Amino acid sequence: MPYDYVPDLLIKSNSKIVLLILDGLGGLPLVPGGPTTLEAAQTPNLDKLAAEGTLGRTIPVRHGVTPGSGPAHLALFGYDPLHYPVGRGVMEALGVGLEVGPGAVAARGNFCTLDADGNISDRRAGRISSEEAAPIVEELKKIEIKGVKIEVRHVKEYRFAVVMHGEGLQGEIDDTDPQATGVKPLPAVARDGGSAKTAELFNQWVAEAQKVLASQPKANGMTLRGFGGDPQLPSYQDAYGLKAACVAVYPMYRGVSKLVGMQTILFDGETPADEFAAAAKVWDEYDFLFIHIKKTDSMGEDGDFDGKVKVIESVDQALPALLALKPDVLMVTGDHSTPVKMRSHSWHPVPLLFWAPERGLPDEQTRFGERACMHGGLGTIPATELMALALAHAGRLEKFGA
Amino acid sequence: MPYDYVPDLLIKSNSKIVLLILDGLGGLPLVPGGPTTLEAAQTPNLDKLAAEGTLGRTIPVRHGVTPGSGPAHLALFGYDPLHYPVGRGVMEALGVGLEVGPGAVAARGNFCTLDADGNISDRRAGRISSEEAAPIVEELKKIEIKGVKIEVRHVKEYRFAVVMHGEGLQGEIDDTDPQATGVKPLPAVARDGGSAKTAELFNQWVAEAQKVLASQPKANGMTLRGFGGDPQLPSYQDAYGLKAACVAVYPMYRGVSKLVGMQTILFDGETPADEFAAAAKVWDEYDFLFIHIKKTDSMGEDGDFDGKVKVIESVDQALPALLALKPDVLMVTGDHSTPVKMRSHSWHPVPLLFWAPERGLPDEQTRFGERACMHGGLGTIPATELMALALAHAGRLEKFGA
Numbered sequence: 001m002p003y004d005y006v007p008d009l010l011i012k013s014n015s016k017i018v019l020l021i022l023d024g025l026g027g028l029p030l031v032p033g034g035p036t037t038l039e040a041a042q043t044p045n046l047d048k049l050a051a052e053g054t055l056g057r058t059i060p061v062r063h064g065v066t067p068g069s070g071p072a073h074l075a076l077f078g079y080d081p082l083h084y085p086v087g088r089g090v091m092e093a094l095g096v097g098l099e100v101g102p103g104a105v106a107a108r109g110n111f112c113t114l115d116a117d118g119n120i121s122d123r124r125a126g127r128i129s130s131e132e133a134a135p136i137v138e139e140l141k142k143i144e145i146k147g148v149k150i151e152v153r154h155v156k157e158y159r160f161a162v163v164m165h166g167e168g169l170q171g172e173i174d175d176t177d178p179q180a181t182g183v184k185p186l187p188a189v190a191r192d193g194g195s196a197k198t199a200e201l202f203n204q205w206v207a208e209a210q211k212v213l214a215s216q217p218k219a220n221g222m223t224l225r226g227f228g229g230d231p232q233l234p235s236y237q238d239a240y241g242l243k244a245a246c247v248a249v250y251p252m253y254r255g256v257s258k259l260v261g262m263q264t265i266l267f268d269g270e271t272p273a274d275e276f277a278a279a280a281k282v283w284d285e286y287d288f289l290f291i292h293i294k295k296t297d298s299m300g301e302d303g304d305f306d307g308k309v310k311v312i313e314s315v316d317q318a319l320p321a322l323l324a325l326k327p328d329v330l331m332v333t334g335d336h337s338t339p340v341k342m343r344s345h346s347w348h349p350v351p352l353l354f355w356a357p358e359r360g361l362p363d364e365q366t367r368f369g370e371r372a373c374m375h376g377g378l379g380t381i382p383a384t385e386l387m388a389l390a391l392a393h394a395g396r397l398e399k400f401g402a
Numbered sequence: 403m404p405y406d407y408v409p410d411l412l413i414k415s416n417s418k419i420v421l422l423i424l425d426g427l428g429g430l431p432l433v434p435g436g437p438t439t440l441e442a443a444q445t446p447n448l449d450k451l452a453a454e455g456t457l458g459r460t461i462p463v464r465h466g467v468t469p470g471s472g473p474a475h476l477a478l479f480g481y482d483p484l485h486y487p488v489g490r491g492v493m494e495a496l497g498v499g500l501e502v503g504p505g506a507v508a509a510r511g512n513f514c515t516l517d518a519d520g521n522i523s524d525r526r527a528g529r530i531s532s533e534e535a536a537p538i539v540e541e542l543k544k545i546e547i548k549g550v551k552i553e554v555r556h557v558k559e560y561r562f563a564v565v566m567h568g569e570g571l572q573g574e575i576d577d578t579d580p581q582a583t584g585v586k587p588l589p590a591v592a593r594d595g596g597s598a599k600t601a602e603l604f605n606q607w608v609a610e611a612q613k614v615l616a617s618q619p620k621a622n623g624m625t626l627r628g629f630g631g632d633p634q635l636p637s638y639q640d641a642y643g644l645k646a647a648c649v650a651v652y653p654m655y656r657g658v659s660k661l662v663g664m665q666t667i668l669f670d671g672e673t674p675a676d677e678f679a680a681a682a683k684v685w686d687e688y689d690f691l692f693i694h695i696k697k698t699d700s701m702g703e704d705g706d707f708d709g710k711v712k713v714i715e716s717v718d719q720a721l722p723a724l725l726a727l728k729p730d731v732l733m734v735t736g737d738h739s740t741p742v743k744m745r746s747h748s749w750h751p752v753p754l755l756f757w758a759p760e761r762g763l764p765d766e767q768t769r770f771g772e773r774a775c776m777h778g779g780l781g782t783i784p785a786t787e788l789m790a791l792a793l794a795h796a797g798r799l800e801k802f803g804a
Contacts, residue, residue, distance in 0.1 A: 005467065005484060052434060361430050361750050363776055377773070379782045381465065388466030392749045399747055400463055401470035401483060402493035402510075402628075 001234050002078035003388055005400065010241040015328040015394040017242070017288045018279070019076065019386075021253075022315060023069070024297030024338025026350040026370060030305055037296075037305060037340060038351055039369035041312040045319040046332065046353060051366040053330075053355035055376025058383040060336045066347045069297075070094070072335035073256045077290075078240075078387035079233055086259065087171060087228015093161040094255025096153040100163055100230055105171040105198055108226045109152075109160040111136070111219035112185070118221075120181045124158045125219040133158060136212075136219055143208045148201055158219070164202065170195040170229060173202065177223035185223050202227075235261030236288065240391060243285070247278045248292035257290055272318040283325050291322075297345075300338030308340055329394045330355045331386060332368070349373075349380050356393035403636050404480035405790055407802065412643040417730035417796040419644070419690045420681070421478065421788075423655075424717060425471070426699030426740025428752045428772060432707055439698075439707060439742060440753055441771035443714040447721040448734065448755060453768040455732075455757035458780025460788060462738045468749045471699075472496070474737035475658045479692075480642075480789035481635055488661065489573060489630020495563040496657025498555040502565055502632055507573040507600055509629045511554075511562040513538070513621035514587070520623075522583045526560045527621040535560060538614075538621055545610045550603055560621070566604065572597040572631060575604065579625035587625045604629075637663030638690065642793060647684060649677045650694035659692055674720040685727050693724075699747075702740030710742055731795045732757045733788060734770070751775075751782050758795035 001007060027036035060067045060075050061082065070091035071081035089106035093099075100106045111125035111133060125133075137154040140162075144150070148166035155161055172195040176186045188206070190199040202224065213220045236244040239260075246257035249270045258264065263286070267278035272293055279289050293315055299308035322330070332355075337348040351373040354360065363377030374380075378389075391397050403409060429438035462469045462477050463484065472493035473483035491508035495501075502508045513535060515524035527535075539556040542564075546552070550568035557563055574597040578588045590608070592601040604626065615622045638646040641662075648659035651672045660666065665688070669680035674695055681691050695717055701710035724732070734757075739750040753775040756762065765779030776782075780791075793799050 003464070005464070009467070359430070359744065359748070361772060362434070364773060375777065377776045379776075385465040388464060389749075390466075392466035392468065397466060397468065397749070399468045399470050401473035401488070402490045402497065 001239050002080070002384065003239070006240065006388065006391065006397065007238070009397045009400060011396060011398045013394060013396045015287070015396060016283070016325070017329045017390045017394050018322065018327040018331070019288070019290045019390070020293070020322070020330065020332045021076065021291065022293045022296040022312065022332070022334050024300045024336060024345065025334025026337025026339070026346070026348050027300065027308070028339035028341045028348070030341055036370045037308040038312060039371065041309045041316070043312060043316040043368055045316045045323070046368040047366060049330070049332070049355045050353055050368040050372065052357060052362060053353060054360055054363050054378050055365045055368070055373045056352040056354060056378025057349035057373045057376070057380040058333055058352050058386060059349055059380060060383050064347050066345050067336050068345070069252055069335060070256055072383070073253065075383040076333070076335055076386060077260050078384055079260065080384050084231060084233055086231045088226030089161065090228045090231065092155060092159070092226065093163045095252035096155055096161050097251035097255070098151050098153055098161060098163045099255070099258070102230050102232070103167065103169055104163050104165045105169045105227060105229045106161065106163045107202070107224040109162050110177065110223050110225070111158040111160070112221045112223055113218050114221035118184050120178070120183060120185065120221065122218070123177070123181060123223070128158050128218045130154070130157055133160070133219060136216060139212045140209055143205060143212065145201055145205050145208070150205060162224070164198065164205070169198045171198065171227045173199045173227035175223070175225040175227070176206070177225050185221060188224065188227070231259060233259050237261055240387060241396065242288040244288035244290065245282060245286045246290045246292070247275050248290070249275070250292070250294050253292040262290060272315045273321065276318050276321040279322060280325055296334070297338045300340050301343055303340050303343045305340045328356065328358065329390050331390060350383070352376070352378060354378055354389065359393045359395065403641050404482070404786065405641070408642065408790060408793065408799065409640070411799045411802060413798060413800045415796060415798045417689070417798060418685070418727070419731045419792045419796050420724065420729040420733070421690070421692045421792070422695070422724070422732065422734045423478065423693065424695045424698040424714065424734070424736050426702045426738060426747065427736025428739025428741070428748070428750050429702065429710070430741040430743045430750065432743055438772045439710040440714060441773065443711045443718070445714060445718040445770055447718045447725070448770040449768060451732070451734070451757045452755055452770040452774065454759060454764060455755060456762055456765050456780050457767045457770065457775045457778025458754040458756060459751035459775045459778070459782040460735055460754050460785040461751055461782060462785050466749050468747050469738050470747070471654055471737060472658055474785070475655065477785040478735070478737055478788060479662050480786055481662065482786050486633060486635055488633045490628030491563065492630045492633065494557060494561070494628065495565045497654035498557055498563050499653035499657070500553050500555055500563055500565045501657070501660070504632050504634070505569065505571055506565050506567045507571045507629060507631045508563065508565045509604070509626040511564050512579065512625050512627065513560040513562070514623045514625055515620050516623035520586050522580070522585060522587065522623065525579070525583060525625070530560050530620045532556070532559055535562070535621060538618060541614045542611055545607060545614065547603055547607050547610070552607060564626070566600065571600045573600065573629045575601045575629035577625070577627040577629070578608070579627050587623060590626065590629070633661060635661050639663055642789060643798065644690040645688050646690035646692065647688045648692045648694070649680045650692070651677070652694070652696050655694040664692060674717045675723065678720050678723040681724060682727055698736070699740045702742050703745055705742050705745040707742045730758065730760060730797070731792050733792060752785070754778070754780060756780055756791065761795045761797065
């Protein structure tokens with residue numbers, strides 16, 4: 001359990017909790033003395049919530065650790081990624097919309113270039129373009145291995161994901177990537193007896209795949225990494241007594257939320273307004289809604305300051321529709337920072353706006369932004385603490401001890 | 403040990419440490435933009451200490467966890483309640499002034515109503531009044547069981563506490579409360595061999611008690627919960643090298659302090675001034691004084707904003723007598739928050755005033771209050787960290803390592 005002591009303290013409630021994630025929300029000033037994107041954005045609705053609520057900052061994994069999207073979201077959901085490791089193969093598969101349920105084993109695949117002796121000459125197949133690689137993945141999809149179902153999906157450039165579904169599969173298997181050139185890809189080798197059969201099945205599949213790849217000029221080989229199965233995380237229902245759902249445009253976030261037992265809400269459109277409308281439709285059915293906005297992160301990675309500002313403003317403009325639902329607890333934060341200046345995820349603490357009008361202790365902050373959050377009343381806390389605070393402020397935890 | 407590393411670092415000192423607890427000190431504004439009780443109170447003496455000292459906030463147990471008084475005090479004393487669990491029966495017994503020393507086993511009792519078949523029809527005996535229940539408890543006190551001494555004391559309404567003293571008693575015993583109506587109370591069943599005899603003795607006592615209760619219209623049955631013995635916590639002397647005493651009006655707090663080896667100071671009166679006078683009388687005999695003010699919490703639970711303000715002001719007015727004793731370290735905080743708005747304990751961080759004129763690092767705060775404490779120099783720390791800070795500021799810890 002994310003918090004061992006919480007299940008014993010849970011009490012019934014009709015209260016509603018919303019976790020609104022602006023992916024990669026946190027940022028840095030572009031120039032000394034300048035604003036961050038969040039500080040530059042015109043956000044009257046968020047600022048009103050900031051004035052009524054409490055600001056703070058979350059540390060996604062640990063100080064100094066830049067998280068991938070998977071671990072960052074697990075942390076927000078209350079599951080410390082260092083205690084609940086989820087295989088990179090599973091995350092990659094979820095990211096392209098593949099499911100990794102009980103009995104499935106996922107891996108990340110890299111195309112590579114092999115020389116005449118079968119040794120790796122380029123570990124990334126000359127950074128083959130997505131346009132070149134996608135049709136090759138289509139060929140791999142045709143391979144069949146007896147007794148199991150195999151799904152392959154292209155990710156980006158030289159990367160793909162593969163998931164094997166079947167009986168008795170287990171994913172304690174070493175990478176086939178030797179992390180070096182001039183040597184052959186390794187066979188899949190199980191680290192325990194229970195995974196031996198699965199390793200052998202992956203080796204069969206790789207052997208068939210090599211026949212397909214043989215004629216390719218760049219991508220004539222492959223390596224597999226990050227094998228892993230369903231991490232069997234405790235569900236939101238068991239951990240928090242919450243019936244939870246996910247409103248997200250991108251498969252990755254739906255996938256991570258499924259790992260903790262959230263239902264996926266399907267809807268048309270992809271704007272914040274579309275997502276809030278989807279939340280409104282299912283409002284009565286759930287205790288907890290995780291709403292995910294992707295484009296803050298995309299703009300950060302693109303180095304587009306104005307673009308990220310505009311995405312934040314579009315969320316702010318759509319916000320009244322969400323507030324009209326009257327959540328008891330609304331948390332607005334990011335999964336990590338994605339500073340435009342760095343064009344990448346970063347480890348910086350993430351701005352947090354915590355709004356719980358009935359039971360919150362307001363601070364003096366009146367504006368949602370990085371610097372204001374440094375002085376917020378919640379302080380700088382591990383992202384994993386957020387769910388306990390949400391449950392408390394939603395009136396869902398009884399007193400501990402006499 | 404609360405801090406494994408502290409006993410090796412302890413050095414002799416004549417310094418004096420005072421932990422002044424205003425129970426349930428923390429609060430919330432009653433209206434948006436309004437003050438909390440602590441912010442509304444006129445507290446010139448505390449404010450002077452705030453200006454000279456350092457503010458901060460304590461987290462009693464964990465973020466989001468609302469503690470009972472027992473766990474909250476254990477945390478302040480340095481004993482993480484999640485690592486040093488104390489049975490609810492023990493806490494209930496301490497709360498009404500019963501002792502639970504080595505060899506004793508305590509339980510909480512509930513009167514219930516049984517139907518003609520002996521099944522529970524009301525788990526709380528129709529919420530029988532204290533006036534009705536107290537005389538029944540007097541009858542239970544007369545029951546004798548061979549080989550053990552039994553103490554029973556009324557708590558409130560349908561609740562009472564029972565403690566068994568004797569040789570070889572152990573408290574690993576399941577509740578007799580089936581947590582349901584329409585079924586019979588369960589027998590006391592031991593979870594291990596060492597507790598089997600104790601469970602049997604409790605069953606004998608319950609059988610005798612049933613005879614006493616048979617004629618009662620509402621309270622004609624009982625259930626027992628939260629069995630447990632002396633938690634055998636390390637003493638303040640062993641953990642901190644401190645000769646410690648407790649100045650408190652209410653039995654509960656004397657009881658919890660006894661669990662960690664504090665002496666109870668008996669005194670006349672019940673005002674803050676009376677408590678500080680009691681502290682003055684024994685000042686030379688102890689290294690550490692825990693002084694407990696109850697009524698801040700009571701006023702919070704009563705929803706009496708002005709009442710809580712007045713209690714805080716009465717502490718402030720009496721404070722010069724305590725300061726005249728010249729403590730080396732004075733900590734003023736609560737065990738938890740009890741917001742008037744919620745009329746109950748809560749999980750909110752607790753305001754902390756840490757004053758150590760010789761060795762403290764002052765911050766810029768000049769007023770003791772929730773919002774000022776958000777910006778205090780000690781930050782927001784687990785309550786369990788307080789004792790290590792107190793020892794250090796009192797010059798009682800030597801350097802760790804070369």
